[in-house]
Amino acid sequence: MTSTASLTLHPDRLFPPDPGVREIARRLYAAVRDLPIISPHGHVPPQWLADDTPFGDPTSLLISPDHYVFRLLHAEGVPLEAVGAGGSPLDEAGARQAWRIFCEHWRDFRGTPVRYWMESELVDIFGVTERPSAESADRIYDQIAERLASPEFRPRALMDRFDIQFLATTDDPADDLRHHERLASDPSFTHRVVPTFRPDRYLEPARADFPDLMAALGKAADIDTGAYAGYLAALADRRRYFKEHGAVSSDHSHTDVVTLSLDGAEAERIYAAALRGEASEAEATAFRRHMLVEMARMATEDGLVMTLHPGVYRDHDTSSSRRFGPDTGNDIPVAMEFTRGLQPLLDRFGDVEGFHLVLFTIDETVYSRELAPLAGWYPAVYVGVPWWFIDAPEAIRRFRGAVTETAGFYRTSGFIDDTRAFCSIPARHDMSRRLDSAYLAQLVAEHRLGEDEALETVVDLVTSIPKQVFKL
Structure with missing residues (x-):
């Protein structure tokens, strides 16, 4: 496997391997894929949205605020200050080095949800097509940094793009x-x-x-x-x-x-x-x-x-x-x-x-x-x-x-x-929608639920259920 391997997202990720069940899951997921996001519990700082200040660099956006990421790096012997954890200050050179560290440890995230979310963020949000590695780290960093400098990647613009209807x-x-x-x-x-x-x-x-x-x-x-x-x-x-x-x-x-x-x-x-x-x-x-x-x-x-x-x-x-x-x-x-x-x-x-x-x-x-x-x-x-x-x-x-x-x-x-990882919100919600579609598809395939009921349920899980529970 080369260090310049491509990074892509398979359209059937998390769906059942059985072709018949997978086809049902595809239909259910299609009904919820583009619905607005309701996020009733999270930790995104409201000041980010109030100030609408551009994000500084890829590390401060995607690594430093995300303990899911840096706890596993710490387990591999990476000092927390090296990735800006806990507010440790990083200049541009330090932020770039932290990104290199993360990319060099890409294999350590195999099979983890962090890997799933980060792949979705890199591909869907920033258009990255290279798999993170020691060789590709600087190119990916520069690509993300260039996008973060544009108005389309400021916090409020991303709220629009992610279609976050409600955020607590x-x-x-x-x-x-x-x-x-x-x-x-x-x-x-x-x-x-x-x-x-x-x-x-x-x-x-x-x-x-x-x-x-x-x-x-x-x-x-x-x-x-x-x-x-x-x-x-x-x-x-x-x-x-x-x-x-x-x-x-x-x-x-x-x-x-x-x-x-x-x-x-x-x-x-x-x-x-x-x-x-x-x-x-x-x-x-x-x-x-x-x-x-x-x-x-x-x-x-x-x-x-x-x-x-x-x-x-x-x-x-x-x-x-x-x-x-x-x-x-x-x-x-x-x-x-x-x-x-x-x-x-x-x-x-x-x-x-x-x-x-x-x-x-x-x-x-x-x-x-x-x-x-x-x-x-x-x-x-x-x-x-x-x-x-x-x-x-x-x-x-x-x-x-x-x-x-x-x-x-x-x-x-x-x-x-x-x-706290703002850009992971759509990836996390998409993961949930895919998994719920797959679970309901299995019930349909086992003749325990009609597909019309499964369709109603998967939509409710994204819309009416959180609204009812949190009184929105």
């Missing part, structure tokens, strides 16, 4: 949301971009910076957070502020999803101790679990959809986290339990009209055992599609088989891209 970002409760305000007030910007309320830090009193966070929360809400009642009022006020700025959901990620309800006096006592830096680990954990229930209670009042994606050992490599900060690829999945942990929350709110709780996991063992049965009973519960470590073709196929038999298609969330 992820935002701190104390954020003033000024970038969202600019987008919403700009008549030339026709896409809907909304914030997502992400309160994790403000619900965890074991954090050393919890008192400082409470001060920031109080300042943002203009409410005294010196007591527990003020703390609750400030959170409710910021949720209201987010909703006024278009938010449709709150997003939560803790080590577990154990829930419980403390009485008011006990919650007040632990909160006061936390402000003094005196709450024990057990007290802080109990308070965090209690606050998850409080977030559900608030959701029943203000209508924000509640999404949970637990089960991650954050900052597993402490030395890397100290140097480069969070979200730099060294979070690792852990085993999860939902049924017992969520029972107190669902006992109170699982049947409340209008409450939507979307449960994500990266522990595949719970799909058929816990999440599908929960979604198959409680009107509030939906199963989130595979994300993060398992948003890969094989895992998505396993997900459909594990969940559909108990919860069907309409108790799932629709596809979630969960990405």
Whole structure:
């Protein structure tokens, strides 16, 4: 195999090898291939779109913000600073060298979803026709850099090209949301971009910076957070502020999803101790679990959809986290339990009209055992599609088989891209549409579903299901 091998995308990628089933998949996919993208959970910075500043170089766009890419490079011995991870500054020479490193390691991504997405980005967006390698790295870099310098590749133009109808970002409760305000007030910007309320830090009193966070929360809400009642009022006020700025959901990620309800006096006592830096680990954990229930209670009042994606050992490599900060690829999945942990929350709110709780996991063992049965009973519960470590073709196929038999298609969330890598959004959604078309085609071929029903379902998975789940 030569280093100048061509890079192409096969039109039947991810479709079944059986000719008859593949033909059905082709027909189903044709119905959804060009539908607009709905992205209800992601991490693209809203400032990119508000400022519409041209992207600087191929590395800062495609490698540095994408921990999917650089975590595997790190495993191969590449220093994180060499690829600009964690905001490490790279000049033009450094960015070009980082791109060379990525291309030299192209083989390490074989069989991974990263390889699938990156191929789609390179070919479909930038017109690259050479396979990445040490020899082709500079030519590919120059080709992408030339395109990024043109108006057609600025963030807003790419939003138009990708046909992203709805995009949710992820935002701190104390954020003033000024970038969202600019987008919403700009008549030339026709896409809907909304914030997502992400309160994790403000619900965890074991954090050393919890008192400082409470001060920031109080300042943002203009409410005294010196007591527990003020703390609750400030959170409710910021949720209201987010909703006024278009938010449709709150997003939560803790080590577990154990829930419980403390009485008011006990919650007040632990909160006061936390402000003094005196709450024990057990007290802080109990308070965090209690606050998850409080977030559900608030959701029943203000209508924000509640999404949970637990089960991650954050900052597993402490030395890397100290140097480069969070979200730099060294979070690792852990085993999860939902049924017992969520029972107190669902006992109170699982049947409340209008409450939507979307449960994500990266522990595949719970799909058929816990999440599908929960979604198959409680009107509030939906199963989130595979994300993060398992948003890969094989895992998505396993997900459909594990969940559909108990919860069907309409108790799932629709596809979630969960990405900071802006240019990978269309590739990820296209992957999901191909896989769902293939899964439904198999049901048709087995005479378990009429093709007209399969067609209706594949369209709903892209359109009406995410709109219904996230109340769009």
